[in-house]
Amino acid sequence: MYVAVKGGERAILNSHELIAETRRGDTSVPEVSTRQISEQLGLAVDRVMAEGSIYDRDLAALAVKQAQGDLVEAIFLLRAYRTTLPRLAVSEPVDTAQMLVRRRVSAAYKDIPGGQVLGPTYDYTHRLLDFALAAEEGVGEPEAPVGEAPLDAGMPHVADILDYEGLIEPEIPDEDASEPFDLTREPMSFPADRDQRLQNLARGDEGFVLALGYSTQRGFGGTHPFAGEIRMGEVSVEIVPEELGFAIDIGDVVVSECHMINQFEGSAERPPQFTRGYGLSFGHNERKVMAMALVDRALRAREFGEAAVYPAQDEEFVLYHADNVEAAGFVSHLKLPHYVDFQAELGLIRKLRREFEERQQKDAAE
Amino acid sequence: MMRSTETAEANAARARWMGVLARATRDELESAWSTLAERPSYDMLRRPETGLVMVRGRAGGTGNPFNLGEMTVTRCAVRLPDGTTGTSYAAGRDQRKAELAAVFDALMQTGERMRIESGVITPIARRQQTDRDLKSRKAAATKVEFFTMVRGDNPK
Numbered sequence: 001m002y003v004a005v006k007g008g009e010r011a012i013l014n015s016h017e018l019i020a021e022t023r024r025g026d027t028s029v030p031e032v033s034t035r036q037i038s039e040q041l042g043l044a045v046d047r048v049m050a051e052g053s054i055y056d057r058d059l060a061a062l063a064v065k066q067a068q069g070d071l072v073e074a075i076f077l078l079r080a081y082r083t084t085l086p087r088l089a090v091s092e093p094v095d096t097a098q099m100l101v102r103r104r105v106s107a108a109y110k111d112i113p114g115g116q117v118l119g120p121t122y123d124y125t126h127r128l129l130d131f132a133l134a135a136e137e138g139v140g141e142p143e144a145p146v147g148e149a150p151l152d153a154g155m156p157h158v159a160d161i162l163d164y165e166g167l168i169e170p171e172i173p174d175e176d177a178s179e180p181f182d183l184t185r186e187p188m189s190f191p192a193d194r195d196q197r198l199q200n201l202a203r204g205d206e207g208f209v210l211a212l213g214y215s216t217q218r219g220f221g222g223t224h225p226f227a228g229e230i231r232m233g234e235v236s237v238e239i240v241p242e243e244l245g246f247a248i249d250i251g252d253v254v255v256s257e258c259h260m261i262n263q264f265e266g267s268a269e270r271p272p273q274f275t276r277g278y279g280l281s282f283g284h285n286e287r288k289v290m291a292m293a294l295v296d297r298a299l300r301a302r303e304f305g306e307a308a309v310y311p312a313q314d315e316e317f318v319l320y321h322a323d324n325v326e327a328a329g330f331v332s333h334l335k336l337p338h339y340v341d342f343q344a345e346l347g348l349i350r351k352l353r354r355e356f357e358e359r360q361q362k363d364a365a366e
Numbered sequence: 367m368m369r370s371t372e373t374a375e376a377n378a379a380r381a382r383w384m385g386v387l388a389r390a391t392r393d394e395l396e397s398a399w400s401t402l403a404e405r406p407s408y409d410m411l412r413r414p415e416t417g418l419v420m421v422r423g424r425a426g427g428t429g430n431p432f433n434l435g436e437m438t439v440t441r442c443a444v445r446l447p448d449g450t451t452g453t454s455y456a457a458g459r460d461q462r463k464a465e466l467a468a469v470f471d472a473l474m475q476t477g478e479r480m481r482i483e484s485g486v487i488t489p490i491a492r493r494q495q496t497d498r499d500l501k502s503r504k505a506a507a508t509k510v511e512f513f514t515m516v517r518g519d520n521p522k
Contacts, residue, residue: 049435050435053435053436054418054435054436054437054438055421055435055436055437055438055457056437056438056458056459058458058459059438059459082418082436085416085417085418085438086415086417086418087417087418087419087420087436088415088417088418088419088439088441088455089419089420089439089455090419090420090422091419091420091421091422092422093422093423093424093431094421094422094423094424094434096423096427097427097428100498100501100502101502101505102501102504102505103505103508110512111512115509115510116509116510116512117505117506117508117509117510118508118509118510119505119508144504144507145504145507146500146503146504146507147502147503147504147505147506147507147509148503148506149503149506150498150499150502150503150506151502151505151506151509157427157428159426159427171424171425171426171427171428171429172428172429173424173428173429173430173431174429174430177430177431180422180430180431180432180433181432181433182420182433183433184420184433184436194425194430194432195425195430195431195432195433196432198423198425198432198434199432199433199434202423202432202434202435203435233505234501236385237419237421237437237457239419239439239455241441241453241455243443243453244377244453245377246377246378246380246381247381248381248384248385248388248455249381249384249385249388249389250388250419250439250455250456250457251388251389251437251439251456251457251458252389252457253421253437253457255423255434257427259426259427276426278425278426278427280423280427280434281434282421282434282435
């Protein structure tokens with residue numbers, strides 16, 4: 001029997017009004033603007049762009065405001081908005097060696113061409129709450145020191161140093177490679193190649209990827225890594241419009257990149273070499289790209305003939321669960337009315353109980 | 367052969383100013399437009415349209431390409447009365463900016479080129495370079511200057 005359930009409309013409309021009021025908070029406090037969010041909560045915006053998989057600071061800031069700071073909800077909003085836009089082009093691969101570097105460090109080499117550039121990082125702060133930020137008069141207009149000269153233009157990757165000596169597996173494009181897999185157009189497929197895995201990880205949930213990366217460090221799929229290099233800055237995005245037939249820049253995007261150097265592989269034919277794990281993400285998302293590089297390496301188990309026995313090495317487990325829009329959707333769907341299903345379960349358990357009690361009474365009688 | 371070299375050079379020159387226009391702010395283009403001695407009329411070949419570009423990276427930075435994520439982009443194409451067409455593609459969703467960038471791209475292919483180059487493109491390019499330099503110099507100020515501690519030979 002189908003029972004139509006009605007009567008929720010008024011409640012839903014009023015709940016929209018209530019969320020609008022709740023989001024606004026105490027009206028004696030000035031309303032926050034999306035511009036303020038974009039400028040002053042920049043790392044939240046960066047995460048939403050990375051996992052929402054659209055680089056647009058204004059849209060991401062709007063999503064953060066609308067979602068009241070719930071970043072997973074904001075990511076969902078951005079993904080939903082995406083479906084309203086046509087795809088106009090595909091870019092040439094960004095060249096991270098030509099980055100306008102704002103931060104670049106290596107834990108493998110002390111002296112690297114271009115130097116160790118700390119940039120804007122919380123790494124060396126004391127992690128003590130800074131009550132100056134809460135002061136009535138605010139922080140004013142802090143100004144960072146300006147170096148005498150800019151950094152070297154075009155900073156080579158640290159991995160190139162090892163590559164030059166042949167001590168790390170080479171990373172060169174395969175001329176015969178097919179068009180990169182695109183998760184926004186094709187369903188997940190297995191076995192997954194590295195292009196599909198990297199796209200999935202780049203937009204995957206930071207918490208999930210972080211926990212998986214952590215698990216590999218704790219022995220659930222050891223990767224023995226060194227942070228060969230971490231860098232963050234602007235790269236230009238180039239497209240070749242059909243009507244022009246030559247490449248043009250459409251602007252710059254901030255990206256974070258991590259090269260992990262991992263322990264050796266080798267065979268009778270191949271000399272022992274370091275292996276690579278790679279992380280790349282929109283925005284300033286260092287924790288994310290480090291974790292991504294760990295998981296990328298773990299997922300290459302098949303390629304290196306390693307037994308894939310731990311969760312981080314299991315590509316179906318990782319790829320199917322990394323997306324927080326899908327994950328949140330499936331967990332959240334449990335909130336939807338399941339009244340009829342539950343009635344069926346109730347009927348079943350009552351019947352089982354009746355049978356159990358009847359059996360017990362019968363046993364007691366005998 | 368000669369011809370293809372010329373085309374390549376012309377394309378490179380156009381790509382350079384299109385890159386400058388794509389990175390310009392709307393205010394810069396709007397003020398350049400309003401101070402133009404003669405503002406030409408133009409037709410829309412393609413009204414400003416906002417869409418997405420799929421941005422690619424490379425595995426390991428140098429290997430096979432993969433899809434990193436998308437970015438918003440707005441494009442526009444215009445035609446001047448003499449038939450010259452101008453095109454723009456600019457990151458973001460600013461349709462007015464895309465329109466003005468397309469008009470300036472068209473003007474750069476006409477006899478107005480020298481005037482637009484010195485009055486519009488060069489100042490904007492200079493501002494962009496100054497911004498990049500400043501960002502880089504602020505990063506450079508955070509560069510670690512290692513010194514080696516040797517007993518009896520500490521830095522003074």
